[in-house]
Amino acid sequence: MSEEILKKYPELATEGQPTIQQRLEISNQAVTEMAVEASQACIKKWGRPISDITHLVYVSSSEARFPGGDLYLAKGLGLHPETQRVLLYFMGCSGGVAALRVAKDIAENNPGSRVLLATSETTIVGFKPPSPERPYDLVGAALFGDGAGAIILGTNPISGETPLFELHSAIQHFLPETEKTIDGRLTEEGISFKLGRDLPQIIEDNIQPFCHKLMKDAGYSEEYNKMFWAVHPGGPAILNKLEKKLELLPEKLNASRRALMDYGNASSNTIVYVLDYMIEEMMNAKKRDEDCEWGLILAFGPGITFEGVLARNLVA
Numbered sequence: 030m031s032e033e034i035l036k037k038y039p040e041l042a043t044e045g046q047p048t049i050q051q052r053l054e055i056s057n058q059a060v061t062e063m064a065v066e067a068s069q070a071c072i073k074k075w076g077r078p079i080s081d082i083t084h085l086v087y088v089s090s091s092e093a094r095f096p097g098g099d100l101y102l103a104k105g106l107g108l109h110p111e112t113q114r115v116l117l118y119f120m121g122c123s124g125g126v127a128a129l130r131v132a133k134d135i136a137e138n139n140p141g142s143r144v145l146l147a148t149s150e151t152t153i154v155g156f157k158p159p160s161p162e163r164p165y166d167l168v169g170a171a172l173f174g175d176g177a178g179a180i181i182l183g184t185n186p187i188s189g190e191t192p193l194f195e196l197h198s199a200i201q202h203f204l205p206e207t208e209k210t211i212d213g214r215l216t217e218e219g220i221s222f223k224l225g226r227d228l229p230q231i232i233e234d235n236i237q238p239f240c241h242k243l244m245k246d247a248g249y250s251e252e253y254n255k256m257f258w259a260v261h262p263g264g265p266a267i268l269n270k271l272e273k274k275l276e277l278l279p280e281k282l283n284a285s286r287r288a289l290m291d292y293g294n295a296s297s298n299t300i301v302y303v304l305d306y307m308i309e310e311m312m313n314a315k316k317r318d319e320d321c322e323w324g325l326i327l328a329f330g331p332g333i334t335f336e337g338v339l340a341r342n343l344v345a
Contacts, residue, residue, distance in 0.1 A: 030156055042158045047217035052154045057092045063177035064089075064098065064149035065105040071179035072106075072145070076189055082108060082181075083142040086132045088117045088124040088297045091150045093215065102147055121211065122263050123330025124148065124297030125178070129338050130199035132182045142183060149177035150296040155213075155220040169224070172264055174293030178301025193308055195341040197323075198246050202239055203332040207231060211331040228263070232329055233270035240275070240325060243339040247323040254278050257311070257324030257342060259303045262289035267329070284310055300328055311344040320344070 030041075034055060040046045064087070072079055085108065087099035099114040115135070120127055125148050132144040152173045159167060186192050210231060213222035225231075241250065249255060253275045262268055262285040272282055284306035292302050304326070314320040326338040 030153060034153070041156065044158050044160055045218070049215070049217050049219055052156075052219045053093055056151050056154050057094050057098070059151050059153070059175075060089050060092050060098055060149035060177070061101045061105055063151075063175070064102045064147045064179070067149070067177035068102065068106055068145060068147050068179040071181060075181045077143070079106060080109060081143050082112060082145045083139065084132070084135050084144040085112055085114045086117065086128050086135070086144060086146045087114065088120065088128045088146075088148040089150060090119045090121050090124060090220075090296055091152075091154050093118075098149070102149075106145075108145075119213070119331075120297065120334075121213070121330040122261055122294065122296055122299070123328040123332075123334050123336045125300035126261065126326055126328035126336035126338060127201065127330075127334075128297070129180070129182075129196060129300075129326065130201065130336065132180075133196045133199055133338070136182045136184050140184065144182040146180045146182060147177065148179070148297040148301060150298050151175040153219075155222060157218070157221075172294050174295040176292055176295040176298045176302075178298040180301060180304075192343045194304070195343055197339045197341055198243065199336075199338045200239075200242055201337075202335045204231065204235055204335070207333040208331070210333055213331065228329075228333070229266040229270045231333060232267055233274045235335070236271055236274055239335050239337060240327075243325055243337050244323075246339055247341075249323065254281065255321060255323075257307060257321040258282055258285070259300065259307050259324060259326045259340075260285045261294075261300050261303065261328035262286065263294055263329060265289070300326065308344055311342055315344065 038051045040048055087102055089098050092098050097116045099116040128146050132146045136142055136144050210225035258281045268282050284303045287306045288302040322342050324340055326340050328336045
C-alpha cells in the first residue's frame with residue numbers, strides 16, 4: 030500500500046466496494062516483479078548459470094490467474110521452456126516450508142537437478158480500510174508485510190556450490206476440526222480472512238509430538254536447546270508460546286524474532302528471511318565454536334497445518 034496506489038485506486042479506502050479486479054491488477058504484477066528480483070539475487074549468489082535450473086517451485090497466496098505466476102516468473106527469468114514447474118497457491122504461512130518439502134522430493138528423485146524455489150506475497154489483496162467495527166484488522170495491517178524470497182535446492186553439490194543446509198526429512202500434519210481457525214475467502218472486496226485468537230494456544234498444545242517425530246531421526250528426544258530453530262514467526266504470541274512450551278533459551282528464536290521485526294509476517298516468504306538470519310548467526314557461532322549440527326524448520330498455516338523439516342547445519 031502506498032500513496033501512489035491510493036491516488037490511482039481511491040476505492041480501496043472505502044469499505045464495501047467491489048475491488049477484487051483492482052487488487053489483482055496490482056498484485057499479479059507486483060508478485061512477479063518481486064519474485065524475479067529475489068530469484069535473480071539468489072541465482073547470482075549461487076554462482077551457476079540460470080540454464081542449469083531444471084525445476085521451479087513457486088509459492089503465493091497473493092495472486093489469482095491462469096496461467097499462474099510460475100509461468101510469468103519463468104518467463105521473467107528467461108528459464109528454458111522445458112523447465113518443470115510446480116505451483117503452490119493459497120497455502121498461507123505454511124507455504125514456504127511446504128515448498129521446501131516439495132522441492133526436496135523433486136531434487137532427490139531427479140539426480141543432477143537444480144530446483145529454484147521462489148515465494149512472493151503482497152498484502153494488497155487482503156487490505157481492509159480501518160473500521161470502528163473491526164479494530165482487530167489494524168493488528169493484521171501492522172503484523173503482515175510484503176516481499177519475496179528464493180532458494181536453490183539440489184543433491185550432490187559440485188565444485189563451486191556451497192551448500193548451507195541438508196534437508197534430511199520433512200513431514201506435514203493437519204489438526205482435525207481446526208479448519209475454521211484460519212479462514213480465508215476470495216470475495217468481491219479481495220481476500221477476507223479471519224485468524225482465531227486461539228491459534229497460538231492450539232500450536233502450543235500440539236507442537237511437541239510434531240517436533241518429536243522429526244527429532245528422532247537426529248537422535249534427539251527432548252534436547253530442544255541442542256538444536257537450532259528456524260520457525261516461521263506468525264506473530265509474537267506464537268513465538269512466545271513455543272518458547273515457553275519447549276523451554277527454549279531466548280536466543281534460540283532470535284532469527285525468527287529478527288525477521289518478524291524487520292519484515293513482519295510476510296506469509297510464505299518469511300521462512301526465507303529466517304533462514305538468512307540463521308545463516309548469519311551460524312557463521313558467528315562457528316567462530317565461537319558454539320554451533321548446533323541439527324535443527325528444525327517449522328511453519329504453521331491454514332488447516333491448521335504443521336509443516337516441518339529436519340535440517341543439518343552445513344554452514345562453513
